[in-house]
Amino acid sequence: MTGITLAVPSKGRLEELTREWFAANGLVITRPGGARSYLGAIEGLPDVTVRFFPASEIARELIRGTIDFGVTGRDLIHETSESGPASVSIAKPLGFGNADVVVAVPDAWIDVTHMHDLADVASDFRGRHGRWLRIATKYITITRQHFARAGIAEYRTVESLGATEAAPASGVADIVVDITSTGSTLAANGLRVLEDGVMLQSEACLVVSRTARWSPRRKAQLDAVLQRLGTSAGF
Amino acid sequence: MTSPALRRANLESLVEAQGACRATPPLLLSADPYFDLAGEEFGRRLLLTTDTTGAEYCLRPDFTLPIVKSYIDDGVGEPAAFSYMGPIFRQRETGPAEFDQAGIELLAQPDGDVALDQVLTFARAALSIFGVAPDIRLGGVGLFEALLVQADMPDAWRPRIRNRFGHTEALDRLLARLEAAPDAPREKQPSRKALVADITEQMVASGLSLSESRSPEEIADRYLEQQALDAAQVPPATLKLLREYLAISGPVLQALTRIEALAARHKLMLGAPIRTIRRHLDRLGEARVTFDAGFSPRLDYYTGIVFEMTGPSGDILASGGQYDRLLERLGATAPIAASGCSVWVDRLEAEVTS
Numbered sequence A: 001m002t003g004i005t006l007a008v009p010s011k012g013r014l015e016e017l018t019r020e021w022f023a024a025n026g027l028v029i030t031r032p033g034g035a036r037s038y039l040g041a042i043e044g045l046p047d048v049t050v051r052f053f054p055a056s057e058i059a060r061e062l063i064r065g066t067i068d069f070g071v072t073g074r075d076l077i078h079e080t081s082e083s084g085p086a087s088v089s090i091a092k093p094l095g096f097g098n099a100d101v102v103v104a105v106p107d108a109w110i111d112v113t114h115m116h117d118l119a120d121v122a123s124d125f126r127g128r129h130g131r132w133l134r135i136a137t138k139y140i141t142i143t144r145q146h147f148a149r150a151g152i153a154e155y156r157t158v159e160s161l162g163a164t165e166a167a168p169a170s171g172v173a174d175i176v177v178d179i180t181s182t183g184s185t186l187a188a189n190g191l192r193v194l195e196d197g198v199m200l201q202s203e204a205c206l207v208v209s210r211t212a213r214w215s216p217r218r219k220a221q222l223d224a225v226l227q228r229l230g231t232s233a234g235f
Numbered sequence B: 001m002t003s004p005a006l007r008r009a010n011l012e013s014l015v016e017a018q019g020a021c022r023a024t025p026p027l028l029l030s031a032d033p034y035f036d037l038a039g040e041e042f043g044r045r046l047l048l049t050t051d052t053t054g055a056e057y058c059l060r061p062d063f064t065l066p067i068v069k070s071y072i073d074d075g076v077g078e079p080a081a082f083s084y085m086g087p088i089f090r091q092r093e094t095g096p097a098e099f100d101q102a103g104i105e106l107l108a109q110p111d112g113d114v115a116l117d118q119v120l121t122f123a124r125a126a127l128s129i130f131g132v133a134p135d136i137r138l139g140g141v142g143l144f145e146a147l148l149v150q151a152d153m154p155d156a157w158r159p160r161i162r163n164r165f166g167h168t169e170a171l172d173r174l175l176a177r178l179e180a181a182p183d184a185p186r187e188k189q190p191s192r193k194a195l196v197a198d199i200t201e202q203m204v205a206s207g208l209s210l211s212e213s214r215s216p217e218e219i220a221d222r223y224l225e226q227q228a229l230d231a232a233q234v235p236p237a238t239l240k241l242l243r244e245y246l247a248i249s250g251p252v253l254q255a256l257t258r259i260e261a262l263a264a265r266h267k268l269m270l271g272a273p274i275r276t277i278r279r280h281l282d283r284l285g286e287a288r289v290t291f292d293a294g295f296s297p298r299l300d301y302y303t304g305i306v307f308e309m310t311g312p313s314g315d316i317l318a319s320g321g322q323y324d325r326l327l328e329r330l331g332a333t334a335p336i337a338a339s340g341c342s343v344w345v346d347r348l349e350a351e352v353t354s
Helices: A012-024 A055-064 A074-080 A115-123 A125-129 A140-149 A164-170 A184-188 A216-228 B004-016 B032-043 B064-073 B112-129 B141-150 B157-164 B168-179 B192-205 B216-231 B236-246 B252-265 B271-284 B345-353
Strands: A004-009 A039-042 A045-053 A069-073 A088-093 A099-106 A133-137 A155-159 A175-180 A191-202 A204-209 B028-030 B048-050 B056-059 B080-092 B095-107 B135-140 B249-251 B288-292 B303-310 B316-322 B338-344
Touching (some): A004 A055, A004 A216, A012 A204, A045 A055, A045 A216, A055 A069, A055 A204, A069 A216, A074 A088, A074 A140, A074 A191, A074 A204, A099 A115, A115 A191, A115 B157, A115 B216, A164 A184, A175 A184, A175 A191, A184 A191, B004 B095, B004 B112, B028 B032, B056 B080, B064 B080, B064 B095, B112 B271, B112 B303, B112 B316, B112 B338, B112 B345, B135 B141, B135 B271, B141 B157, B141 B271, B141 B303, B157 B168, B236 B252, B252 B288, B271 B288, B271 B303, B316 B345, B338 B345
Parallel strands (some): A133 A155, A133 A175, B135 B288
Antiparallel strands (some): A069 A204, A099 A175, B028 B056, B048 B056, B080 B095, B135 B303
């Protein structure tokens, strides 16, 4: 296999900002077939194939090593697999797509302000309610890691792929782990982020796969592109 | 002289020779009891699959739970002993894996100490088949609980400390928080009635059910308790005692002597649980035994004594202990003595080849 593959988010604001960032660094990403085509190129760099993917698939394929480098969120690298962070190298945070993965509880839980309060509530929740404390989230891996570090084992996650902030009111879960940039959606739904409830600060990053097959030639091609972007692979 | 096949056959004979009923639970088990018992932390280790109705199943991740569950379903009460050997399945760092485990479960035995001795003897015999003279690490859950009951502190703190026992960092954070407790006088608290009214209003406004999850009364009570706790501090002498106790770790006789000295200084009655540990030492003979005061599995159904055996490679080869609260957690109506252990067959074989 010759040449290297760059994955770019396939739609929306993230695609726009990614292409703007590359352009600002002198590399113009083209998408000849328009928004319905998933293949592109970088002007003047015939070694690089550009592919357009949803951001979560970019994270997954970077970890598997089927894509060489790409733009995706730090949160998705951590969430896709426990071994995600070790399987990739963050070449450069791009300064957009900033958001935090946070633990939020109903505002009415005035007795719960920190993770240690949550530990106390979780520990006797089953005794009081005949079931475990339920956490709605799409960030199951991150939640498990963070809660394990906080010493909280007594809970169940409920997978929630959208409108997670509505889960407590609809009775699906007691609290949420969600991503937020301003906290306003959480607040509008009567939820409050714990004072030590930020589990991960995420932003869009240029990420290099460590698990891809790096022949000396392909590595040299990568290094050349990264150098033009003012960074390096870090391995 | 020996081969892997012979060692395995010898282990098989040992499992058969326990005077126990050989248990062969199904490979495919409902996942819910595991999540219910051990929560998400263990849940992440399960190999899961879903049937057409959406119900979750897992490949058997251990033997204890299905054995104990079927014992309860058959009607508890009679003493029972089970032994097992076969594959279990767990996720690990590098991907899913199949391991062989062997072990015994002794349930509702008339004498819990005798049962634990049989468990320890079984584990040592299993290891010796593979030529391993283990390092044994003992933990005293019963000892810590006895200390906690007697230590001078407001009652509400005891379950909070107990809940963190076995998780070194979480317990350390709690103790640090207690040590730094502010002396500032508290503002006057609103009445419980006013709090409940406020919380109810807030919950209704955000569309929360007042009964499905935490109720306004529960939140208000914990809030007031929290305020009271901030005022009712754990005495510095008690915090120092807990710190000193948890730091004790070393050769078992020295460690127990230090605990006895600590107990004498603080006028704590720890004689009975310490004597129990000493009694079991006779069964462990010449093995290198350490006692680690802070050591406990993170599951709250463990009681009494827990242990781990490691070989030269440092891998845990056998682990187990007493878990008198397990059967209750699985639906039995009263506590039932239980003890057991499991040994990791693949790791034992690896000790031989390394």
